[in-house]
Amino acid sequence: MLYREAGQFKTTYAADMAVFPIRQDRIALALLVAVAFIAVPFMAEAQVWPFRTDYMVRAILIPFLILSLAAVGVNILIGYCGQISLGSGAFMAIGAYSAYKFATGVHIPLAWLGTAISIPPLPGLISIPLGGLMAALVGILFGIPSLRIKGLYLAVATLAAQFFFDWVFIRVKWFVNYNSSGSVSAPDMYLGPIHINTPVERYLLCLSAVVIFATLAKNLVRGNIGRQWMAIRDMDIAAELMGIRPLYAKLSAFAVSSFIVGVAGALFAFMYLGAWEPLAFDINRSFQLLFMVIIGGLGSILGCFLGAAFILILPIMLDQIPHAVGIPVSVETVSHLVFIVTGGLICYLLIVEPRGFARLWGIAKEKLRLWPFPY
Amino acid sequence: MVEFGQFLEILIGGLLSGVLYSLVALGFVLIFKASGVFNFAQGAMVLLAGLALVRSLDFLVARGIPMPVAILMGLMFAGLVMALTAWLIERFVLGPLVNQDGLTLFMSTIGATFILEGAAQMIFGSDVYPLPLFPTDAWFLFESAFPGGILVNKLDVWGGLIAAILVAGLALFFQRTKTGRALRAVADDHAAAQSVGIPISWIWFVVWLVAGLVALVAATVWGTKLGVQFSITFLALKALPVLIIGGFTSVPGAIVGGLIVGAGEKLAEAYLGPQIGGGIEYWFAYVLALAVLLVRPQGLFGERIIERI
Amino acid sequence: MKADVNPKPVARSGPVVANGDVLLAVSNVSLSFGGVKAIRDVSLDIRKGEIRAIIGPNGAGKTSMLNVINGFYHPQQGTISFKGRERRAMRPYIAASQGIARTFQNVALFKGMSTLDNIMTGRTLKMRKGIIQQALYWGLSQREEIQHRRVVEEIIDFLEIQHIRKTPVGKLPYGLQKRVELGRALATEPELLLLDEPMAGMNLEEKQDMSRFILTVRDAFNTTIALIEHDIGVVMDLSDRVVVLDYGRKIADGTPAEVQANQAVIDAYLGIPH
Numbered sequence: 033m034l035y036r037e038a039g040q041f042k043t044t045y046a047a048d049m050a051v052f053p054i055r056q057d058r059i060a061l062a063l064l065v066a067v068a069f070i071a072v073p074f075m076a077e078a079q080v081w082p083f084r085t086d087y088m089v090r091a092i093l094i095p096f097l098i099l100s101l102a103a104v105g106v107n108i109l110i111g112y113c114g115q116i117s118l119g120s121g122a123f124m125a126i127g128a129y130s131a132y133k134f135a136t137g138v139h140i141p142l143a144w145l146g147t148a149i150s151i152p153p154l155p156g157l158i159s160i161p162l163g164g165l166m167a168a169l170v171g172i173l174f175g176i177p178s179l180r181i182k183g184l185y186l187a188v189a190t191l192a193a194q195f196f197f198d199w200v201f202i203r204v205k206w207f208v209n210y211n212s213s214g215s216v217s218a219p220d221m222y223l224g225p226i227h228i229n230t231p232v233e234r235y236l237l238c239l240s241a242v243v244i245f246a247t248l249a250k251n252l253v254r255g256n257i258g259r260q261w262m263a264i265r266d267m268d269i270a271a272e273l274m275g276i277r278p279l280y281a282k283l284s285a286f287a288v289s290s291f292i293v294g295v296a297g298a299l300f301a302f303m304y305l306g307a308w309e310p311l312a313f314d315i316n317r318s319f320q321l322l323f324m325v326i327i328g329g330l331g332s333i334l335g336c337f338l339g340a341a342f343i344l345i346l347p348i349m350l351d352q353i354p355h356a357v358g359i360p361v362s363v364e365t366v367s368h369l370v371f372i373v374t375g376g377l378i379c380y381l382l383i384v385e386p387r388g389f390a391r392l393w394g395i396a397k398e399k400l401r402l403w404p405f406p407y
Numbered sequence: 408m409v410e411f412g413q414f415l416e417i418l419i420g421g422l423l424s425g426v427l428y429s430l431v432a433l434g435f436v437l438i439f440k441a442s443g444v445f446n447f448a449q450g451a452m453v454l455l456a457g458l459a460l461v462r463s464l465d466f467l468v469a470r471g472i473p474m475p476v477a478i479l480m481g482l483m484f485a486g487l488v489m490a491l492t493a494w495l496i497e498r499f500v501l502g503p504l505v506n507q508d509g510l511t512l513f514m515s516t517i518g519a520t521f522i523l524e525g526a527a528q529m530i531f532g533s534d535v536y537p538l539p540l541f542p543t544d545a546w547f548l549f550e551s552a553f554p555g556g557i558l559v560n561k562l563d564v565w566g567g568l569i570a571a572i573l574v575a576g577l578a579l580f581f582q583r584t585k586t587g588r589a590l591r592a593v594a595d596d597h598a599a600a601q602s603v604g605i606p607i608s609w610i611w612f613v614v615w616l617v618a619g620l621v622a623l624v625a626a627t628v629w630g631t632k633l634g635v636q637f638s639i640t641f642l643a644l645k646a647l648p649v650l651i652i653g654g655f656t657s658v659p660g661a662i663v664g665g666l667i668v669g670a671g672e673k674l675a676e677a678y679l680g681p682q683i684g685g686g687i688e689y690w691f692a693y694v695l696a697l698a699v700l701l702v703r704p705q706g707l708f709g710e711r712i713i714e715r716i
Numbered sequence: 717m718k719a720d721v722n723p724k725p726v727a728r729s730g731p732v733v734a735n736g737d738v739l740l741a742v743s744n745v746s747l748s749f750g751g752v753k754a755i756r757d758v759s760l761d762i763r764k765g766e767i768r769a770i771i772g773p774n775g776a777g778k779t780s781m782l783n784v785i786n787g788f789y790h791p792q793q794g795t796i797s798f799k800g801r802e803r804r805a806m807r808p809y810i811a812a813s814q815g816i817a818r819t820f821q822n823v824a825l826f827k828g829m830s831t832l833d834n835i836m837t838g839r840t841l842k843m844r845k846g847i848i849q850q851a852l853y854w855g856l857s858q859r860e861e862i863q864h865r866r867v868v869e870e871i872i873d874f875l876e877i878q879h880i881r882k883t884p885v886g887k888l889p890y891g892l893q894k895r896v897e898l899g900r901a902l903a904t905e906p907e908l909l910l911l912d913e914p915m916a917g918m919n920l921e922e923k924q925d926m927s928r929f930i931l932t933v934r935d936a937f938n939t940t941i942a943l944i945e946h947d948i949g950v951v952m953d954l955s956d957r958v959v960v961l962d963y964g965r966k967i968a969d970g971t972p973a974e975v976q977a978n979q980a981v982i983d984a985y986l987g988i989p990h
Binding site: 191378 | 445499500503504507509510511513514515517518519520521522523524525526528529533644647648651655683684685686687689690693694696697700701704
């Protein structure tokens with residue numbers, strides 16, 4: 033009964049085009065935002081359950097937020113524009129390492145010109161979007177093959193990006209400021225005079241970034257450019273005959289997707305890992321993001337969050353539940369179980385509900401609107 | 408003369424190791440030709456076949472069964488495991504997805520990959536298991552012509568021989584048998600093949616079984632080379648550029664693509680590597696494939712598709 | 717798109733506008749795929765404001781001709797001139813931007829999108845806001861979206877598909893999909909509208925509706941229409957002039973009555989061996 037829209041009339045196209053046209057949804061969203069921005073930090077500071085230690089914020093909420101954001105980027109490319117990518121990890125790495133370079137100062141000697149490009153160390157908050165920008169540029173570059181090749185062939189092109197950049201960040205010592213171990217540590221982050229250091233501060237920064245970029249992404253996918261992406265996805269030839277330029281539509285999807293993935297990569301490195309090696313962004317990361325998108329729902333922004341939550345919670349559940357019922361399971365078995373469950377769920381969803389959890393959520397809402405009538 | 412000898416050694420070593428890539432790529436081509444499915448799980452199938460073989464061998468040898476008999480029984484057991492896998496995949500993954508688009512099928516095989524990897528390691532263990540099936544020492548050829556001769560691994564030669572037999576067998580299977588023709592029909596159009604009475608689920612089972620057996624053959628060679636271990640699944644990723652270069656639908660393409668990739672990456676590593684930091688074997692094949700894609704998207708031996716609307 | 721979607725019926729008597737200016741001229745076009753010759757040395761013109769039918773048996777090269785006209789296929793020989801500008805090959809989106817819109821034989825809608833979004837894609841060429849403005853949306857691209865939504869709603873009203881506005885098109889029955897596809901083409905405000913078998917697979921009532929839409933589009937919006945259709949009755953009633961293709965050649969061109977009396981046409985349809 034609570035979820036009825038009777039009496040809510042839309043009198044303008046603007047109201048009809050709103051992201052959440054139903055009042056109850058808007059209230060629920062406002063509550064969620066309030067909890068995330070106000071209740072969670074307070075509870076974490078007061079150390080009440082489930083925030084007894086900072087584990088919840090540091091090891092669950094922060095990676096959840098950042099990987100959700102990365103999944104939004106991946107979903108724009110795969111779910112909305114239909115261009116499969118197995119190289120998202122590389123674009124996270126590009127974002128992370130570029131941001132690191134910007135934050136620690138860029139120095140490119142141009143010996144043959146007798147000069148050098150030097151950029152002084154920039155504040156973290158500027159470096160992170162710049163990292164995203166670099167990822168977008170590389171994304172456009174690796175998107176160019178998509179103009180000639182489709183589907184699985186493109187997957188190989190994106191794999192090329194993955195392996196090439198894995199190698200670049202291991203071998204090209206310039207990116208790690210000639211640190212002999214090959215590992216780098218994120219510089220301190222300041223927001224004005226505030227040093228962003230504690231888990232709660234990091235959480236709030238990530239949350240803000242996610243809210244901002246997810247909103248921008250939602251605006252894009254519901255607008256003109258989003259329709260162009262989906263048209264290319266659903267029937268590229270017809271799209272071109274309708275006046276959609278494949279060059280612009282595809283490369284813009286690559287650019288926007290890589291930008292968001294790059295920002296997420298920089299956040300992941302700066303706010304979650306702290307110190308990292310190229311291994312953090314290898315092909316397994318790409319697959320993790322792909323799975324989040326498939327499980328959460330291709331072509332759905334909400335799905336990215338559901339998918340990320342699922343992929344992150346699954347190993348914890350598989351670890352905790354057997355312990356709780358008294359069957360000790362080795363760490364190795366848990367990781368194998370995670371493989372099996374994830375793979376099985378992907379096959380199951382592709383067969384039963386290709387649009388993932390987001391679609392299931394949508395169906396549940398439809399049912400609720402009609403409740404108690406079983407139409 | 409020293410340099411030329413070295414070049415020959417690298418070239419031959421590269422070509423022969425390329426044949427090993429071809430062994431994996433062959434499995435891909437088979438399934439793609441016969442079902443239009445791009446089977447990402449081929450690498451996982453090599454792992455599964457290898458684990459089934461090496462673990463049953465260990466089990467039998469530990470019980471005092473002589474090696475040749477144990478190998479035979481182990482191969483049969485692994486073959487059975489692959490048959491079961493083929494049946495399960497057809498029944499629970501691909502069967503329900505018949506008539507879906509290529510991208511959905513591809514993603515479902517990624518799902519299958521993870522199931523297979525998890526299940527194989529859970530059942531058979533996740534260590535590195537040595538598999539001493541083939542000799543791993545080396546010959547030194549043309550010692551009179553080049554100082555020190557040219558080093559050729561016996562295992563690589565074995566791999567080449569096996570690949571040649573496999574290709575001949577598969578070519579016969581595709582061209583001469585009724586099942587082979589039906590396979591090609593199914594690849595063209597699932598629905599049309601069903602409508603002329605081709606039992607699609609049986610055909611898919613057969614093709615996945617054949618791909619599984621190809622995986623088993625690949626596993627014997629790769630297992631001897633590296634030991635049976637999880638990293639064998641990355642072979643699937645190395646086979647992708649081989650396919651791009653050769654063309655997805657061509658058995659000879661898989662072989663030639665493998666040779667090009669094998670020789671190319673070894674030569675690049677030897678001659679280009681020192682200048683730009685080494686380890687370029689890691690990505691060389693992909694960048695080569697990318698270049699081929701831009702020039703000739705259908706690959707060297709692939710068929711060109713005319714688009715209609 | 718003008719607001720007046722219910723114009724007064726125009727009295728129809730034979731070729732109304734057959735003397736209008738030539739909008740599109742195809743001269744000596746040949747197209748082949750490998751050894752297969754799809755079109756052989758065909759010339760035809762389409763005049764402003766007319767309904768021009770292209771008919772012929774299966775495999776005659778009709779769809780290939782439309783594909784040539786809107787730049788999807790590039791002919792080996794011959795030229796196409798549209799609005800006086802001559803060209804041999806162009807990208808389809810450029811043809812679209814010059815005012816050629818198209819529907820397809822096998823409905824080519826964007827299956828994952830709603831009716832509304834499908835028709836909105838037709839407005840792509842008219843939308844000017846950049847990607848940053850679209851991302852920021854409020855106060856920037858929102859106004860543009862609403863303005864185009866208004867136009868699209870008029871098309872939706874005209875085609876009587878208000879009830880399926882937010883339904884994913886994949887779920888619609890075939891007849892409605894064809895209608896949505898026409899709406900998407902109309903949304904581009906074309907000067908030349910190419911319809912590839914707009915009535916294939918429809919029942920009588922649906923055909924009547926579609927005929928009514930086609931005539932109204934021409935009369936109210938002054939859009940020139942070229943259509944491929946197998947239903948000879950519909951072709952004879954709707955079109956001002958008819959061109960007949962057979963095995964890639966033009967075998968007849970003229971008013972419906974002329975074409976109907978042409979011996980070559982009768983032979984082609986009855987299957988006289990070549």
